[in-house]
Amino acid sequence: MSTGNIKTTNVSRPYTWKERLYLLTIPKGFLVTLRYFIRGFFLRKSNTISYPEERRNYSERFRGMHFISLDENKLENCTACYLCQTVCPAKCITITAEERDPKENPVGVAKEKRPKAFDIDALRCCFCGMCEEACPKDAIKMSRNYELAVHTREMAMYDLKHLSREVKNRG
Amino acid sequence: MDLSNTDTTKTKTKAPQQITIDGQSLSFTPGETIMQVAERAGISKRIAHFCYHPSLSIAGTCRMCAVEVEKVAKLMTSCSTPATNGMVVYTNSEKVKASRNGVMEFLLANHPLDCPVCDQAGECSLQEYNYEYGPSTSRFGDSEEKRVFENATTLKLSPLITLNMNRCIHCERCVRFCAEITETHELLMVNRGHHKELTLADPSKGLTSDYQGCLADVCPVGALTFNDFRFKKRVWFLKQHPSICDGCSRGCNIEVHSEDDIVYRYTPRFNQEINKHWMCDEGRLSYHRGHDKNRIVAPYFEGHECEWHTLLADFTKSLKSSKSALVVFTTDATSEEVATLTSLLPQLHKGGPINFRYISSTPDENPNENQDENQDQLLRRKDKTPNRQGVASKLSPISEADFQSFNDLVIIFKGSTSKLPRLAFSSSKHLYLWGVFLLEDLENIRASNPNIRGVLPGVHTLEKSGSYTNCDGITQTFTAAIRPPKLCVPVERILSKILTTVTAEGEAK
Numbered sequence: 001m002s003t004g005n006i007k008t009t010n011v012s013r014p015y016t017w018k019e020r021l022y023l024l025t026i027p028k029g030f031l032v033t034l035r036y037f038i039r040g041f042f043l044r045k046s047n048t049i050s051y052p053e054e055r056r057n058y059s060e061r062f063r064g065m066h067f068i069s070l071d072e073n074k075l076e077n078c079t080a081c082y083l084c085q086t087v088c089p090a091k092c093i094t095i096t097a098e099e100r101d102p103k104e105n106p107v108g109v110a111k112e113k114r115p116k117a118f119d120i121d122a123l124r125c126c127f128c129g130m131c132e133e134a135c136p137k138d139a140i141k142m143s144r145n146y147e148l149a150v151h152t153r154e155m156a157m158y159d160l161k162h163l164s165r166e167v168k169n170r171g
Numbered sequence: 172m173d174l175s176n177t178d179t180t181k182t183k184t185k186a187p188q189q190i191t192i193d194g195q196s197l198s199f200t201p202g203e204t205i206m207q208v209a210e211r212a213g214i215s216k217r218i219a220h221f222c223y224h225p226s227l228s229i230a231g232t233c234r235m236c237a238v239e240v241e242k243v244a245k246l247m248t249s250c251s252t253p254a255t256n257g258m259v260v261y262t263n264s265e266k267v268k269a270s271r272n273g274v275m276e277f278l279l280a281n282h283p284l285d286c287p288v289c290d291q292a293g294e295c296s297l298q299e300y301n302y303e304y305g306p307s308t309s310r311f312g313d314s315e316e317k318r319v320f321e322n323a324t325t326l327k328l329s330p331l332i333t334l335n336m337n338r339c340i341h342c343e344r345c346v347r348f349c350a351e352i353t354e355t356h357e358l359l360m361v362n363r364g365h366h367k368e369l370t371l372a373d374p375s376k377g378l379t380s381d382y383q384g385c386l387a388d389v390c391p392v393g394a395l396t397f398n399d400f401r402f403k404k405r406v407w408f409l410k411q412h413p414s415i416c417d418g419c420s421r422g423c424n425i426e427v428h429s430e431d432d433i434v435y436r437y438t439p440r441f442n443q444e445i446n447k448h449w450m451c452d453e454g455r456l457s458y459h460r461g462h463d464k465n466r467i468v469a470p471y472f473e474g475h476e477c478e479w480h481t482l483l484a485d486f487t488k489s490l491k492s493s494k495s496a497l498v499v500f501t502t503d504a505t506s507e508e509v510a511t512l513t514s515l516l517p518q519l520h521k522g523g524p525i526n527f528r529y530i531s532s533t534p535d536e537n538p539n540e541n542q543d544e545n546q547d548q549l550l551r552r553k554d555k556t557p558n559r560q561g562v563a564s565k566l567s568p569i570s571e572a573d574f575q576s577f578n579d580l581v582i583i584f585k586g587s588t589s590k591l592p593r594l595a596f597s598s599s600k601h602l603y604l605w606g607v608f609l610l611e612d613l614e615n616i617r618a619s620n621p622n623i624r625g626v627l628p629g630v631h632t633l634e635k636s637g638s639y640t641n642c643d644g645i646t647q648t649f650t651a652a653i654r655p656p657k658l659c660v661p662v663e664r665i666l667s668k669i670l671t672t673v674t675a676e677g678e679a680k
Contacts, residue, residue, distance in 0.1 A: 081287030082405040097402040102325075109324040109335065113288045113402050136287045 063129045063142040066120055066158060067167045073106055076164045077139035080115040084131035084140050092124035093131060118160040122148060143171035188256040193217065193263065204229065205249035205260055206236060217262045219271055219300045221391045222342035223250035226448045228351055233342050235274050235300070239264045246270050268304055275305035281318040281365075282392075283337045291393030293406040297340060320368060328371060329378035331398050331452060332386055339394040341367050345386045352449060353380040353549065369394070381551060384455040388438060388448070399456060400436045412652035413440055415639055417503060417557040417587050417632040418454035420543055421550050422641030425450060427458070427633055427652040434458045434633060434653060444645060451551050460588035461631050465610040468656040471626035479658070479668075482625050487519065487669050489601045489624070493580035494522040499569055499594075500529045502556040504586030504606070505637025506646070508662050509565050512584065515666050519673060526577065528569035529562045530592050543642055552642055556589045557632070561640035583616075587631040591615060605662075607631045627665060630655040 018024060039045045049056060068076045080097035098116035105111055131140050140163075150156045187198040192209055199208045206223055209215045221233035229251050237246035241259035246267065249260070261267065279301065286292040311317075323336035341360065346369070349357045357378050361370050371377060378386075387397040409428040416423040416437065423446035425437045437458055439450035470482040490496065498516065500509055513527050531554065543554035574594070581599040585591065585606035594616060602622050604613075606629035616623060634655035638648040655661075 079287045080402070081292075082408070083287070086405070086407065099402055109283075109337070110285060110288070112325055 058144060058146065060144075062144045062146065063127045063132075064171065065122070065143050065145040065148055066125075066131070066163060067141055067143050067165060067171075068118065068139050068160070068163045069141055070164060070166065071107075075105075075107070075111060076114070076160070077137045078115050078118065078135075079111065079113050079137055079139070080118075081113075081136060083134040083136060087130045087134040089128060089130065090124045090126045092121040094119045094121075115160060118163055120158040120163065122156040122158055123153065141167075141170060143167050145171040188254075190254045190256070190258045190260065192260045199254045201253075203254050205238060205240075205247070205252050205254050205258075208254050209249065209262070214262075218249050219296075219304065220250060221296055221340055222344060224344050224347075224389055224448070226352070227344060227347045227389070230343055230347065233274070233340065235271060237267065237270050237274075238262050239266050271300065271304040272306060275301055276310070278340050279305065279309060280311040281337075282340070283317060285338075289335075289338065289393035290396045290401055290406075291338075291390075295393060296391035318365065323368065327377075327398070328395075329383060331383045332378055333396050333398055333401060334369065335394055335396070336368055338392050339369055340392055341369075342391060344389040344391070345369065345395055348382075348385060348389050349380070352385070353382050355380045358386075381451050381453065381547065382449060382549065384452050385439070385449050397436070397455075404430065404435045409435060413649070414633060414652050415557065415647050415649045416450060416454040416457065417589065417639070418451075418457040418555065419546075419552040420554040420557060420559055420642040421445065421454075421552050422557055422639055422645065422647055423450045423454055423550060424647070425454075429653050432653040434461060445641065445643070446550055449550060451549075453551065457588070458633075461633055463588070463609055466656075467608045467610065467613070467626050467628050469658045470628060473624060479660075482627065483665070483669055483672070486603060486625060486627070487673060489580055489603070490516070490519045491521050493520070493601065495577060496520050496522070496525045496580040496582070497573075497577040497599075498525055498527050498582045498584060500527070500562055500566060501583070501585045501589070501592065501606075502529060502531050502554070502559040502562045503589045503632075504562060504584055505558060505635070505639060506561040506565070507637040508584070508586055509562055511662055511666060513565065515670065519669065527566050528573065529566045530569050530594070531556065531559060554642070557587070557641070558639040560642065560644060561638070561646065564640070584629075585612075586629070594619065603627065605629060607659075628656075628659040630659050630661050634659070635661050 068078050071077055080095050082095055082097075085093040085095050094117070095115050096117040097113055100112055100114040102112075127142070129142055132142055135141075145167075148156075188201065189196050190199055190205070190208055191197070192205070192212070192214065195212070195214070197208050197212050199211075203211075206215060206218060206220070207225075209218055210225060218236050218238060220236040222230045223233075223236055231248050231251040234248060236249045238249045239261040240247045240252070241261075249262070275297075278297065282297065286295075286298065289295070292298060318337070320336035323334055326334045326336070328334050343360060346358050346360055349355050357372050357376075357380060358369060359372055360367055362368055384397050386395045387400075390396075406428075408430050410430060412427045412429065414425050414427045416425045424440040424442040426440045427434055428436045428438065437450065437455050439446055439448055441448050469476045470479050471477065472482045472485060496516075498512060500512075509527075517525050543552060543559060545551070546553050578599050580601045580603075582603045582605055583594065585604070585608060588607055591608070591612045599620060600622060601624045602616070602620055603625050604616070604623065605627040608626060608628075613623065613626070630651075632649070633652045636648070636650040638646050640646045
């Protein structure tokens with residue numbers, strides 16, 4: 001692709017005489033500082049919050065850290081159908097399926113297949129929520145937990161144990 | 172029907188008989204059904220069907236293939252209605268679509284909604300047709316009310332096949348397969364209507380035929396699934412590649428299903444001359460041998476792994492310095508490999524002509540087994556190597572006495588993953604193994620000859636291209652389905668490397 005035909009136009013305009021007279025803008029700036037000083041110091045109004053003691057309330061449909069929902073028997077709802085892995089645009093989900101041990105399966109044929117491994121690479125995830133939308137079992141969900149910071153890259157690889165933690169009301 | 176019948180008699184001796192399907196005029200031979208004519212013309216995809224299978228008898232149980240025939244009041248099942256002269260068929264009219272919708276609605280009334288668990292999902296006729304013709308909602312209420320066969324939800328009919336009767340749509344393809352193809356009559360349908368159920372003829376024995384994998388293939392839904400593939404992979408991830416099965420001398424046409432160079436299954440590919448729609452379980456499971464953990468995948472020189480150039484330098488030196496040389500091919504080498512080696516190796520060997528022989532790869536524990544003949548009435552052969560005819564047409568076989576007489580340089584070339592035959596050496600000084608070997612093979616060879624100098628790791632059938640000549644003399648070519656392990660290289664690359672080095676050395680002198 002050649003960029004030879006692209007022209008750049010200078011859109012800056014000449015300063016007016018008021019703007020050139022910097023003396024006027026200096027007291028203007030001081031006034032802004034003074035206003036915020038009074039708001040903060042005397043009226044105790046603030047634009048920031050004291051995280052982590054205070055937290056912002058995000059929207060109900062905020063998409064945060066993934067989890068896999070559990071049923072009443074504490075079995076993960078996931079049946080390893082691979083639909084989330086198929087739909088994921090970032091290719092960050094890796095599933096391995098296996099047959100559930102019939103002894104630990106009170107539900108029968110509906111849960112005969114289970115994920116042996118379910119890994120999400122949170123560093124690669126773009127939090128689009130398509131996995132949640134594709135899931136036919138409402139198994140994979142995104143909680144409202146936005147505290148995703150970790151110490152090592154390995155900790156950002158969510159495995160099945162981490163994903164099937166109990167999350168009430170999407171956190 | 173009467174009208175068309177008289178037409179047939181009139182035009183018997185005249186021009187070929189014509190049938191019109193969706194405005195397309197097609198000729199046919201009397202006796203063919205509408206479906207068969209459509210299939211020959213390559214438009215059978217337009218006619219939805221469950222129970223019809225080109226290699227099985229016609230049952231007409233599913234009613235899905237009903238088409239509209241002009242001048243006939245009702246819809247006709249295209250699988251069982253014979254084509255007649257001047258017949259005008261519509262496969263996609265509103266009436267036909269409504270009929271398909273109705274059939275689908277009844278089939279889905281009791282079909283469990285477990286596509287996420289079902290292995291057939293992605294290649295399921297029921298799924299496809301429901302997407303195309305079926306109702307998107309059900310008028311039959313909640314899924315809790317669906318029919319459940321308590322005893323046959325996950326019933327292992329054999330170590331290879333699992334039955335989930337809830338998913339069955341009663342097309343009876345499996346029953347017909349057992350009755351007509353394997354002639355074992357192992358499956359049958361009992362009861363009627365709502366209670367119709369697939370059962371084993373003898374539950375104490377289970378399925379015993381050698382073609383059980385085909386049951387999972389013919390089943391249009393996920394009622395019969397193949398245990399080896401069960402829950403391994405969803406089918407839409409798999410890459411299909413046409414290939415040839417190297418499990419025996421039949422040379423069945425197969426499709427290799429793989430993802431990221433890992434093979435997950437073989438499925439048969441239609442070839443009227445050789446295997447039709449079928450393949451045996453032994454061949455179907457033979458893909459495991461290619462992924463054997465004990466396969467030697469790195470060059471090996473005097474008991475250690477080494478770099479390719481070290482091994483090749485030594486190999487070239489031995490070739491040049493040896494007085495007599497013997498190259499033994501096993502019968503799973505491709506004809507191309509035989510041709511390449513027989514034409515190029517003599518250029519490197521200075522000490523006289525090289526003897527090229529072949530040895531049958533079939534393990535001769537039982538000498539009588541070593542003959543190639545049919546193992547059953549269908550496909551399996553006793554010779555478990557794919558290219559005996561191709562190799563034997565170019566080379567002569569080796570006997571034990573021959574083995575004893577060569578004691579300088581011996582090269583064993585093994586083309587694929589079939590079992591190593593018993594080799595009887597006396598004391599060849601330099602023994603090179605070339606091709607696909609397992610650690611066990613090395614142990615076995617070491618028992619009779621400890622002088623294994625080097626192993627040149629090669630590629631097996633799925634990793635190379637070439638041709639095999641099957642037991643009936645049909646030569647079939649194939650191309651690589653997957654990439655070989657990093658250090659396994661095909662014959663032509665090794666030879667070209669050796670030849671360029673030798674030429675360069677010659678020029679330097």
